[in-house]
Amino acid sequence: MRPGRPQDEDRSRAEPGKTGYDGARTVLRFNHELLARVRTELNLTQEAAAAAVGVDVRTYRRYESGAVNEAAEGFVVRNASRRRLLVQLSRELGISESELVVAAAPAQEVPTRAGWRPCHAHTLPRARHFVGREEALALLREPSRRVIAVVAIGGAGKTALVERFVAALGEGPHAGGLFVWSFYDDTRVEAFFAAATKYFAAAEVPAGERPQALQEALASGPPHVLVLDGLEVLQGSGLDDSTYGRIADGSLRRLLMSAARGLGAARVIVTTRFEPTDLQAWDGAGLTTLRLGGLSPAEGSALLERWGLAASASLRPLVDRVGGHALSVAMLGSYAGTFLDGDGERAQAIALEPAARDDVQARRLLAVLAAYARALAPEERDLVARLALFPAGADVELLARLAAAGGAVAGALAGLEAGQLGPIVARLERLGLVARAAPRRYTAHPFVAEYFRSLLDAPPAAIHEVERAHLVARLDVHRPGPHADERLDTYEALLVHTLRAGRVGEAASIYFRSLGGFSHLGLQLGAMSRGARIVREFAEAGDPSRMTTALEPGRRARLVYDWGLYAGALGDLAQASRCYRINGSLAREAGNLEALTTSLRALAYTERLAGALTEALQLCETAAEVAIRAEAPGDAARALALQARVLHDLGRVDAAEACFDRTRALGDRPFARRSFWAAEHALGLGRLATARAEIEGNLAGLHELGWAGHRAHAETILGTLALADEEPDTDRASDHLIRAREWTTATGEIEVVLRCHALEAQICLAERRFADAERAIRGGLVLAETCGFGLFAVDFNNLALTRALAVGIRVTEAAAQALAVASSRTTYAWGLADALHLAGLAALATGAEARELLTRAEALRTTLQHPQLAATRAALARADR
The missing domain is CATH 1.25.40 (Serine Threonine Protein Phosphatase 5, Tetratricopeptide repeat)
Incomplete structure (x- = not known):
């Protein structure tokens, strides 16, 4: 063990007043705010500061951003290179080490944001008139509701309800943040994460880290509120083989699942036409489903009166005829109030029953809109029809471009300029036919847009x-x-x-x-x-x-x-x-046989990640056969290399070795993933030098091609190799982890994120940083389970058991969980062997099942030629005693 490396969790900090940073009790942190301020005062760029202290700019940025302050451990100097950097920072920037490394404030003294102003990334359309819904509004205000899904058909008033709730909160400052996003206006999930993370985390976060950073910021303590309008545009409708209610984007799906589990005092409110089936496991607990029905006769009558209809007995039948459908009532009121002088009796004459659609609510609304369209001026009607082609809305400048195009494109707008179009849009907004989505951008409700698109004369x-x-x-x-x-x-x-x-x-x-x-x-x-x-x-x-x-x-x-x-x-x-x-x-x-073998191979790779190893093997075999028929030796080599990797997972190590030999016999020079699979096979068998040579021989080529994702995969293998040496080198493993995370920081690619979580957990366990190990394991396990990465789920449960054995806490529970998960995927021989071995160690304390578990582990590890077979046999000898 190198000098300065922590020996255990209780002796990993400097005692107050002692020289150095490796003793006990006092939690230290690196004063990154001071570093940033001094660099700015010296008028240095980050690149110049990095060069001055002799590190790459990425390493320097980790110090200036505070990323070197670990979640549970604070700032730890565990190697000579970190000590040297502190000396260089002090020398070059004129800051003493005592100023750079300071005692962390107790948790209760950590400064918090004094007050939060709401952030309306999108302006929710405001209903011109709003009535009732008091019970629904009261539910939205309840602070104990983690996720509230406001579910209803289109036009029922979901957005209007949530807008009224948001408006009632005011502009603050509030104890927590309020962030509003509409997927109707912008379906880009990555744009949502960029904006939300910047607001809640109060920092610019690289793209790949935003989902995790947003979860951490929401869970930080303040009672944050996140409002997501129009979730259905990202959900499956249940038609065309899509899964009803399933959220298409994985990062957003995981965010909502985490919110349902609980993210501190944070709450999430979504509006959607489809129930969020991804969250059904928490229904009635972390998820509250608010099914919004129609307006009551009294509420509907009050709404018609607000639109200018005279109070009379004829109002209630109007509301009943449209089933209390909020948008239909509003359109009836707007039409009658504007064109019928508020006469409810004349509004009764609108034919609401033509069989235009199967959906009764939509059929009645379309009848109202048809009457409305006939009453509008031509330029008003044509403007809404053109606006309807842009689901996210359009600004007046875009409408002016259409008007300038002339002919059928312009329709009745021909010759009108932006200054003339503005008042027309403003009138349509007052009538409730369009809504303001941004200061200069307007949109139409989907139902309204659907009807007016049918009137388009171009x-x-x-x-x-x-x-x-x-x-x-x-x-x-x-x-x-x-x-x-x-x-x-x-x-x-x-x-x-x-x-x-x-x-x-x-x-x-x-x-x-x-x-x-x-x-x-x-x-x-x-x-x-x-x-x-x-x-x-x-x-x-x-x-x-x-x-x-x-x-x-x-x-x-x-x-x-x-x-x-x-x-x-x-x-x-x-x-x-x-x-x-x-x-x-x-x-x-x-x-096309070459395309077919590529498709089969990609499918096999995916099924392997999911844990369906038997199917993956069959697909690999078929892919290889097709490639050979197509006389495509390169494709055959790729299929055989993946087949060998799957055989390794299945525990058929001799067959895997033979399959790799067949790959080499085709004259193939292993590269990228097929080289990684050979390296992982060698690593599993303890052939570290062979594995390292495989990976290091690839790095230059991957760099030349710009395949950063493949390089990240390679770095995680090199990091694991650094820990597998007789003297584990956690510093070198950490360097590889940093380089791998350059890719995940930018992209968030899930497989590489999982590999990074696993490597980080192994590093933390080797350094006896058990709190940080738990964080890495928990993050990886949740990700593996929610995304369905079956092999990783087995591995992370085994890591959790390894940690439990090291700290002696909740060992029985962790052993039962690891065994259950590994036993559900018995084809994954390596994961099962490790689970049996670890569970056997856990049982040694009681002796109840230890011998049986370790005997099974010994038999399986013998078949696998497992490099840690001796450890299992030693444990079995202890059980026999």
Whole structure:
């Protein structure tokens, strides 16, 4: 053990007044605020400061951001390099070490934000008139409700209810934060995380760390409120093979599941048409479902009066005729109050029963809107019809561009300028037909938009063509590989309008050429959410089996395949598998054997992560057979290498060895993942030098190709190797972990995040930092379980048992859990062997089952040629005594 390394958890801190930072009791922290202030005063950039003290800029930034202050341990100097850096910081910046490393304030003295002002990332449309709903509002105000889902059909008043709740809270300052986001206005989940994290964490957080940082900020103590309007745009409808109510984005799904479990005093309020089935396990506990019905006859009558109808006995029948549907009542009131002089009797003449739709509420509302449309001026009617083509809304400038286009595109708006359009929009807002989504942006309710789109007297494609041309003028579409988020946003908008303009082939070219497809968006930029959202645009109803037939089959297949890659990276293994199966069907239809073997291999990889090892093996075997038939030795080598890795997982180590030999016999030089699989096989058998050589021989090539995600995977293996040495080197392992997290920090790719959690936990256990180990294990386990990464779930439960044995707390419970999870996946031989061994150690204290468990562990580890077989045999000898 090197000098300065903590020996156990009770002797890992300096005693007050003692020299050094490795003693006991006093928790220290690195004074990063002082470091940042002094650097700024010296007029140094972070790059210049890093060069002055002799470290890379990323390392320097960890100090200046405070990332070196660990959650439970504070700031620990456990190696010579950290000591040297403190000396250099003191020397170069003129700060004494006693100022840089200070005693942490007790928990109750940590300063908190004095007051929180609400952040309205989107302005919720305000109902012109609002009545009733007192019980629903009272429920929204209850502080004990963790997640409230306001569920109702369209037009029932979900958004109006939540807007009224938010408005009643006022502008603060409040004890906790209030953040409002509308997915109707912006479906980009990554944009939501960027804005919400910046608000709640009061800091700029790298993209890949935002979901976790947001959870931590929400759980920090203050009674925060997060409002998410329009969740249904990200949920499955239950049609076209989609799962009813399932949230498509994994990071958002995990956030809401964590909120249902409990994030401090934080509350989340969502509005949606579909019940959030991902949260059903917490229904009645962490989840409260508020099913919003129609207005009562009294409430509906009061609303009609607010719109200017004279109080009379005729109002209640009007409310009854539309079933109390809030939007229908409001539209009736607005129409009658504006065009019928508030005469409720004349409003009764509207025919509400034409069989236009199966949905009774929608049918009646459409009848009201039809009467309304006939009464509007032509320019008002045409403006709403054009606004209806833009679900996220449009500003007056966009409407002015349409008016300037003339002809059918402009309709009755022809010749009108922005200054003339503004008052028209303002009148429509007063009438309740459009709502303000931002200071200069307006939108129409989906029901209203649906009807007015039917009145459009111009091809929608021609209108989108105007906006497409506007965006083209802002971009050089032939320049490949945009990087800046703003530029990516513009490219994405261009793609969407190009697609809606009917130029499907051009839209695909923007994705594959200008944006670079998965090879650029995914492998290099890590823009997984964006990529998944873009490819979804090419599929009807967001269903990968209904990819547009306007594209030739090869391009359709590539889009579905990329969709699978994005879904897998985002942790949605079920969607990834579905995409690969669809891609395989398309490849079979086309007779494209090389595409088929690629699809089968990707599916096998995904099923392996999910823990379906038997199916993964069968898929690998089929992929190899197809590749050999196609005379594609490279594809055959990849399939065989993955097959060998799955055989290793299954505990068939000799067969795995033979399969790797077959791969090499094809003349293949292992690279990237197939090299990683060979290295992990060697590592599992204790052949550390072989494993290290495999990985280190890949790094230069991966760097040259820009495959940062693969490099991160490689770094996690090298970190594990550093801990597997006879003298575990946690410093070197930590360096590899930092480099791996450069990718997860930027992207949040789930598999690599899980690998990083596992490596961090192993480092913490080796350094006896058990509180930090628990945090890393818990984070990894929750992620593995919610995303369905079966093998990782087994491994994290085994790590949890390892920690429990080390601290001697809740050992029996951890052993039972680890055994149960490993026994549910008996095909994962390595995970089961480790669980049996660890559970046997746990049972040694009582002796009840120790011998049986350790005997089973010995038999399995013998078959596996496990490098720790001797440890099992030693434990078994103790049990026999």
